[in-house]
Amino acid sequence: MAKTTVVPIKIEASHCSTLQEQIYTSIRCSIVEGLIGADHRLPSTRALAAELGVSRTTVLSALEHLQAEGYLVTRRGSGTYIAKQLPDRLPRTPSRPAGTGRHPLLSERGSALAQARLPDRRSHGPSRAFRLGTPGLDLFPVQLWSRIARQCIRTATPKYLDYSGPRGLTPLREAIAEQMRLRGTTCEPAQVAVVAGGQRGLDLAFHLLLDEGDSAWMEEPGYTGARSALLAAGANILPVPVDANGMCFGQSIHNAENVRLAYVTPSHQFPLGVTMSLERRRGLLQWARRSHAWIVEDDYDCEFRYQARPRPCLHALDPDGRVVYVGTFSKTLFPALRLGFLIVPSDLANGFATARLASDVHPPLFEQAVLAEFMLRGHYQRHLRRMQSAYGERLETLQSAIHRSGAPLKLRPVHSGMHAVADLEGVDAERVFEEAKARDIEVMPLSHYYFGNGKRENALLLGFPSMCSAAIREGVRRLAEAIDAARRG
Helix, strand or coil: CCCCCCCCCCCCCCCCCCCCHHHHHHHHHHHHHCCCCCCCCCCHHHHHHHCCCCCCCHHHHHHHHHHCCEEEEEECEEEEEEECCCCCCCCHHHHHHCCCCCCCCCCCCHHHHHHHHCCCCCCCCCCCCCCCCCCCCHHCHHHHHHHHHHHHHCCHHHHHCCCCCCCCCHHHHHHHHHHHHCCCCCCCCEEEEECCHHHHHHHHHHHHHHCCCEEEEECCCHHHHHHHHHHHCEEEEEEEEEEEECCCHHHHHCCCCEEEEEEEECCCCCCCCCCCCCCHHHHHHHHHHCCCCCCEECCCCCCCCCCCCCCHHHHHHHCCCEEEEEEEECCCCCHHHCEEEEEECHHHHHHHHHHHHHHHCCHHHHHHHHHHHHHHHHHHHHHHHHHHHHHHHHHHHHHHHHHHHCCCEEEECCCCCCCCEEEECCHHHHHHHHHHHCCCCCCCEHHHHHHHHHHHHEEEEHHHHHHHHHHHHHHHHHHHHHHHHHHHH
């Protein structure tokens, strides 16, 4: 008769794992690391349960899991044994001499993209003053979202575990189409393509609308993520200056014969924060019609307005189907969700859906299902209204704190969006950036978003939605210290 082996099992009642998981992990590790020999018999489940002080059901569940994975085998009338052929005994790692040969790590396109992309100057970790692009995460209804997520899990059917269509879940696309009515435009659910965030939407649109070498207009200064996506698509980027009325494309039209696309942020230009005038919007659409060109409209934070009624988006004014609309939920819900959407012309919808299969099939279905329920039950609109009110209060706190600080900062008018532009007097924004970073403050020089050869304005971008009023006031105090240190330095 085979001898029963001793199994080293350690369990802790206060451990973050369940008792079943701890028993499973202890036995598996002992087998994989060779502490228990192959073909050795384990104690009976009753003996293990008595020794560990747990129920026999808990031990049975752990052993059944190990047996299903191939670590244990049961012999009728004899007991449970360690399998002779294990699924993953740890192999010995052979020593490997250091390589001496030099070889290229990236393709020419990859190297050019890596060198052209500006370094990520954002701090990572918990949100701090005055981080750009992060919404008020303290306002997000986590418990409500969790409750909907649990309901989606309980009612999940096998279809949610399988592949889905490349456009995204139908209920979510229907909810997005309904939401777009509030932006003053209409679309069919079939025109909506759910993507893994706005950045993925830009990348997909540029790759499918441009051939390598095609010219594209981009706002100057402008969003670095869009510039990277254009470079990845092989586009020849032509910077177009921005004034108080948006992109100044009037002079560029004379040399626009080969321009195939214009990327714009008309509702809230990034980073200057201005709104494109109605006259400019109509002029841009007329140019696209005459030139058989495309317009990619990035409407990244259009929902938040403080002093003016929203102007209709370009998509609402487009009679010819020349606008591809990009939206995101990173700014309205939370960035980790990584869900956004495209609205494409009807005659391109099938092509977009099929072509994207070359790079991704669809974003995770479970998150789409939870978001669809969140929107269809009306929670999304309620959340937007709550954020709108809170952001207005936080903006007023920022304005008041800067005024009282006496720092050489002059806030430009903020009519919408999630950041403010502050002009600096008598001190360089780059020096302030370094001093602020040393004080755990996250500001961004406006010069970071220029890529042409024109004059760069000396200003800072300050995000304000992610902080409560007390944090904003403390952030302004530290920022004033940073400015003073930069001026002395």
